[in-house]
Amino acid sequence: MAARSLQSVTITFGLVTIPVKMYSATNARAGVSFTMLDASGGRVKQQYISAESGDVVPRNEMIKGYEFEKDRFVTFTKEELKALEQASSGAVEITEFVPAASIDPVFYEKAYYLGPDKGGAKPYRLLAEAMRESGRSAIGRWAARGKQYLVNIRVVEQGLILQELLYADEVRSIDEVEIPDAKVSSQELALANQLIDSITSKRFDPAQYKDDVKDRIEEQIQKKVAGEEIIVTDDSAGSPSSAKVIDIMDALRASLKRKSGNGAAADASGSRGSAARKTTAKRPAEKKTAKKAARKATVKTPRKAA
Numbered sequence: 001m002a003a004r005s006l007q008s009v010t011i012t013f014g015l016v017t018i019p020v021k022m023y024s025a026t027n028a029r030a031g032v033s034f035t036m037l038d039a040s041g042g043r044v045k046q047q048y049i050s051a052e053s054g055d056v057v058p059r060n061e062m063i064k065g066y067e068f069e070k071d072r073f074v075t076f077t078k079e080e081l082k083a084l085e086q087a088s089s090g091a092v093e094i095t096e097f098v099p100a101a102s103i104d105p106v107f108y109e110k111a112y113y114l115g116p117d118k119g120g121a122k123p124y125r126l127l128a129e130a131m132r133e134s135g136r137s138a139i140g141r142w143a144a145r146g147k148q149y150l151v152n153i154r155v156v157e158q159g160l161i162l163q164e165l166l167y168a169d170e171v172r173s174i175d176e177v178e179i180p181d182a183k184v185s186s187q188e189l190a191l192a193n194q195l196i197d198s199i200t201s202k203r204f205d206p207a208q209y210k211d212d213v214k215d216r217i218e219e220q221i222q223k224k225v226a227g228e229e230i231i232v233t234d235d236s237a238g239s240p241s242s243a244k245v246i247d248i249m250d251a252l253r254a255s256l257k258r259k260s261g262n263g264a265a266a267d268a269s270g271s272r273g274s275a276a277r278k279t280t281a282k283r284p285a286e287k288k289t290a291k292k293a294a295r296k297a298t299v300k301t302p303r304k305a306a
Helices: 078-084 121-134 186-198 212-225 249-262 286-296
Strands: 005-015 016-024 064-069 071-075 089-100 107-115 136-144 148-154 161-165
Touching: 005 136, 016 121, 071 078, 089 148, 107 121, 121 136, 121 148, 121 161, 186 249
Parallel strands: 005 089
Antiparallel strands: 005 016, 016 107, 064 071, 089 136, 107 161, 136 148, 148 161
16 A cells, blocks of 8 residues: 655755655554553543642633743743744755764654655655765754754665754763773673674564564453453563673673583683684574473463353
């Protein structure tokens, strides 16, 4: 089924204009939602209570205010708030081109696919090919939904993507995180690189991952709907948080041994030569280990009485 466009916009840089259509790049995946009920199973509803009088305030009597000092507000009417919104222009204005690798993914927000609109096929293709050849991405501004967005137009194999970006003041610096200095030995680094090589793939394939927790919850919900009782088992003893802290070299060797199925990792030396970086052959995990893990992950349910 062909994707349905959300809206049409125009990309501009210099005197060049490219009419494009925007398509949602993602499907909103709603999590499992539970409804709040009272003890007898009836629905409960949310109400807003005045902190001054204690009375319930209907939604149609609410106004919006901005707290400029402690417990001091300036209020705005709907018309005043509307006047503060940015008028939608229907255009994405490119302000500069930057090396694609210079944009930290931490700034990424929502993504949209871009496809050429009527009359835009050739300039669309020209922009995509030029960015691909130069290794650059476009940075621009886009006014929509009452706001002004900072955006990145980046090239992918099939075409262009418009990526909303966070502004600088919306991203915290990693300098705020306390990271103590620690020395790493050449032996530890060699083993770590061996382990990384042993579980490295040529490219990221998102299709091989799924939300196991969501699937498990939905499965148990269906059992409850069918009248079965769920018995929750305590697996906290085997959680990572309860694991004992062991020597990092022992942990690396054990990881490599489990991955390779032999003890070759124990012979790793401190050299970072090609022997230390050689990719360990992959072998499937032992069947007993897999079965044991599967039994542990399964939630037990009692059988129905005949």
